[in-house]
Amino acid sequence: MTHQRHTYRVNYVLICAFIVVAGASFVLAMVLARNMTVKYVENEFASRKVEVLEHNIGPFNDFFHNRIPEVSFYQGYLDSAGVAVYADSVFQYYPFVERIVFYDVALSNDNTIDYGFSANNLMVYPKGVYQFSVQGSDSVAQIGAPNGQLPLSLSDDFNNMAVKFAAFIERVDTTKALRDDDIFKVFYSVTPGKISYMNIPRRDDLKIYKELMYGQHIHRAGYEQDIITYFINPNKLPLENTVPELYQHIQIQPLVYESIDTDPDLLTTETPLPGALSDYKIYFSSSRTFLQSEINRRFLPVMAGVIAIYLLLAVIAYLIYRNLYINKRMFKLQYDFINNLTHEFKTPVSVIKIAGNNIYNAKQLSDRERMHYGKILDEEADKLNNLMNTLLSFTQIENKSIKIKREEVDLHEFCDKIMAASRIKYSDLDIRCMVDADRTLYTDPVLLGSIFQNLIDNAYKYSKPDRKVLDIRVAQGKKQVAISFMDKGIGIAKKELPHIFKKFYRVQNQYNQQGSVGLGLAFCKELVNFMGGNITVDSELGQGTTISIVFPQD
Numbered sequence: 001m002t003h004q005r006h007t008y009r010v011n012y013v014l015i016c017a018f019i020v021v022a023g024a025s026f027v028l029a030m031v032l033a034r035n036m037t038v039k040y041v042e043n044e045f046a047s048r049k050v051e052v053l054e055h056n057i058g059p060f061n062d063f064f065h066n067r068i069p070e071v072s073f074y075q076g077y078l079d080s081a082g083v084a085v086y087a088d089s090v091f092q093y094y095p096f097v098e099r100i101v102f103y104d105v106a107l108s109n110d111n112t113i114d115y116g117f118s119a120n121n122l123m124v125y126p127k128g129v130y131q132f133s134v135q136g137s138d139s140v141a142q143i144g145a146p147n148g149q150l151p152l153s154l155s156d157d158f159n160n161m162a163v164k165f166a167a168f169i170e171r172v173d174t175t176k177a178l179r180d181d182d183i184f185k186v187f188y189s190v191t192p193g194k195i196s197y198m199n200i201p202r203r204d205d206l207k208i209y210k211e212l213m214y215g216q217h218i219h220r221a222g223y224e225q226d227i228i229t230y231f232i233n234p235n236k237l238p239l240e241n242t243v244p245e246l247y248q249h250i251q252i253q254p255l256v257y258e259s260i261d262t263d264p265d266l267l268t269t270e271t272p273l274p275g276a277l278s279d280y281k282i283y284f285s286s287s288r289t290f291l292q293s294e295i296n297r298r299f300l301p302v303m304a305g306v307i308a309i310y311l312l313l314a315v316i317a318y319l320i321y322r323n324l325y326i327n328k329r330m331f332k333l334q335y336d337f338i339n340n341l342t343h344e345f346k347t348p349v350s351v352i353k354i355a356g357n358n359i360y361n362a363k364q365l366s367d368r369e370r371m372h373y374g375k376i377l378d379e380e381a382d383k384l385n386n387l388m389n390t391l392l393s394f395t396q397i398e399n400k401s402i403k404i405k406r407e408e409v410d411l412h413e414f415c416d417k418i419m420a421a422s423r424i425k426y427s428d429l430d431i432r433c434m435v436d437a438d439r440t441l442y443t444d445p446v447l448l449g450s451i452f453q454n455l456i457d458n459a460y461k462y463s464k465p466d467r468k469v470l471d472i473r474v475a476q477g478k479k480q481v482a483i484s485f486m487d488k489g490i491g492i493a494k495k496e497l498p499h500i501f502k503k504f505y506r507v508q509n510q511y512n513q514q515g516s517v518g519l520g521l522a523f524c525k526e527l528v529n530f531m532g533g534n535i536t537v538d539s540e541l542g543q544g545t546t547i548s549i550v551f552p553q554d
Contacts, residue, residue, distance in 0.1 A: 018317065026310050033306055037299040041291060042267075045246050049271050049284050052250065055242045056282065057273065060232075063094045064195070064275065068230070072199040076224035079104065080130045083228070087132035096236040100132040103158055103227035105198075109212045110220050117159060119166035122213040124225075129154060157196050157229045160189055165198060165225075166213070174207040192279040196229040234273055234280040245294045248286040255279050265289065348380035355380075404531060408440040409448065411474050411481075418452050426460045430469045437476035443551065447527050454524050455485045455547055462545075463489035476553065483549045492539040500537065501525040 067090065074082070083102040090097050104127045111118075116125020168186040178200070189196035201209070205223065212221065234252050241250050255278070259268060268285045272278060355376045359365065365373070415433045422431050441448075452472075459470040467488045475482045492500060500521050521537075528535040528549055539545040 015321065022310070022313065022317070026306070029306050029310075030303065033302045034299055037302055038295055041246070041295050041298060045267060045284075045286065045291065046269050048243050048246060049269055049282070052242050052247065052284070053271050053273075053282055056237060056239055057277070059094060060096065060237065060275075060277065063090075063097070067094070068195065068197050068228075069200075071197060071226055071228055074199065074226065075202070075205075076105070076199055076226050078102070078226045080128065083130065084132060090230075091132075091134045095238070096233055097230050098133065098233045098236070099231040101154060101157070101229040101231075102130045102132070103161075103229075104128045104130070105158075105162075105225040105227050106222055107209060107212065107225060108220065108222040109215070110222070117162035117166065119170070120213045121215040122166060122169065122209065124162040124166060126158060126227075129158075154229075157189070157194070158227065161196050161198050161227050164189070169206065169209045169213055172206055172210065174203055174210060177203070190275050193233075193276060194229055194231045195276045196227060198225060198227045201225065230276075232276045234277045237277075239282075245297075246286065246291070247284045248290045249284070251283050252280050253283045255281055257281070257283065259283070259285075263287075267291065345384065348383045351380045352377055404444045404447065406442055406444055408442055409445050410440050411435050411437040411476070414445065414448070415472065415474060418449065418456075422453075422456050426456075426468070428465070428468055429456075429460050431456065431472070432470070433472040433474070435474040437474055437481070439476060439553075441476075441481050441551065441553070443531060447531060451524050451527050451549070454520050458520055459485060459487040459489060459545075463487055478553065480553050481551045483551075485547045485549075486544065487546075488544040491541040491543050491545055492537070493541050497537060497539065501535075 070086075071078070078086075080102065083100070087100045087102075090100065106123075106125055106127050108123045108125075109121045110123060111121070113123050113125055116123055118124070164186050168182065183200060187198045187200050208221075208223065212223075237252060239250055239252065241247055252273070253270075255272065265288045266285055267288060268283065270281045270283045272281045355373045359373050362369070412435050415435050419431060419433050422429065456470065460468060463469070469488045471486045473484045473486070501524075502522060524547075525535050528551075531551065533549055533551040535547065535549050537545065537547050
């Protein structure tokens with residue numbers, strides 16, 4: 001019948017499946033992250049054009065909301081000279097304004113005026129019309145004169161503003177302040193390519209204009225208003241690409257512009273310009289190759305994040321595997337410990353039982369037989385007692401339930417006693433001890449004796465019959481006492497050295513096949529550390545082992 005040994009099972013199929021799933025999910029995560037980055041960049045390409053538009057029409061908005069209303073500060077009393085200065089500053093700061101036409105407008109109840117616009121008794125007519133451009137000082141010219149006819153290209157702007165103004169005078173409630181909505185509808189005229197503006201009169205002026213319209217003024221009266229028309233060229237807007245990572249080219253094109261470039265690698269988007277710029281649009285274009293660099297730049301931190309997450313998962317998986325591996329080793333150590341401990345107990349118990357049966361069954365015993373069986377019983381009982389004491393002491397040290405009983409120890413006398421006892425116990429062990437000490441060591445002699453005894457037992461056990469040699473050297477310095485145990489035994493392999501002080505760990509060799517609990521060196525290390533010292537080992541396979549212990553000198 002085959003004996004089946006129960007071992008700690010590790011499911012390697014599950015581990016391999018986990019690695020495969022983790023690898024596949026990592027590849028899938030990278031692909032999804034890449035696709036999401038591509039979609040995100042393409043969405044930004046379509047949406048961030050508004051940001052570029054707002055930045056580039058910022059000067060136009062400033063001109064529309066801040067510079068044009070300055071005309072109202074003069075309350076209709078601007079003349080050609082004043083407008084010339086004003087126009088020069090506009091041309092300087094707003095290059096998209098190509099031309100300015102100034103209408104020096106008069107409002108009167110004089111019915112003899114035969115040009116301009118009339119509403120009931122109110123006459124709205126230009127006293128003079130002046131044009132300003134960026135050509136230089138000679139560009140100022142009076143292009144319309146009293147009693148003259150306005151060119152058709154200019155009369156439309158004037159008539160449009162005059163009609164809106166007269167209609168407003170007709171319905172205005174002079175007891176209330178002007179609303180912003182009325183201001184924009186009446187005093188502004190925004191069409192593609194130009195903006196016309198009339199200065200906003202005061203409430204008292206509006207009341208007088210209303211009286212003039214309905215003939216409530218007996219005498220003739222005249223009042224001043226100013227109308228300015230600004231001609232806008234969107235192509236002269238200063239363009240700045242504020243998102244260079246997304247847009248390779250930006251340009252202003254007519255609203256009806258359609259690109260004839262049919263390159264499938266080219267991405268384009270557009271957005272119309274507002275107000276007086278509405279005949280044009282801003283056109284954005286980038287090649288996919290150009291966007292690829294931005295996609296890669298944004299994908300790198302995403303990729304780094306995904307890699308970091310999976311590295312964390314890999315570390316967790318490694319820790320789980322390491323825990324399983326340690327559990328497997330602990331299971332094996334415990335399994336071997338139980339077997340070896342059982343053997344260690346079984347052997348002396350069997351010997352004691354045999355000796356006891358022989359004594360029980362013997363009708364009479366000679367003195368020689370009685371001494372022989374007594375020695376056997378005493379030796380085996382000592383083995384059991386030592387084993388139990390080791391286990392008990394180990395547990396007490398780990399639980400900190402044992403206390404050090406320090407006293408002054410004469411190292412010469414202490415070593416002499418150890419040597420004498422060891423030579424009696426191991427008659428075939430060549431043991432020597434050299435002590436270089438002038439003072440006593442303040443420590444626990446019982447615990448120190450346990451350390452010496454365990455290391456001597458190991459030196460004897462792990463040495464070949466013809467190499468059972470042990471040299472013990474004790475050297476006392478100013479601050480420490482160094483003790484070394486040098487044998488010529490079988491030695492320890494380099495790979496085993498980091499583990500030999502672990503509890504229940506056994507070096508696999510022929511000397512351990514007959515049973516070893518694996519507590520000797522672990523017990524020594526616990527004792528040395530408990531007593532405040534330090535223990536190290538140096539060994540060469542087949543040559544011997546040196547164990548060094550250092551205790552601080554109080």
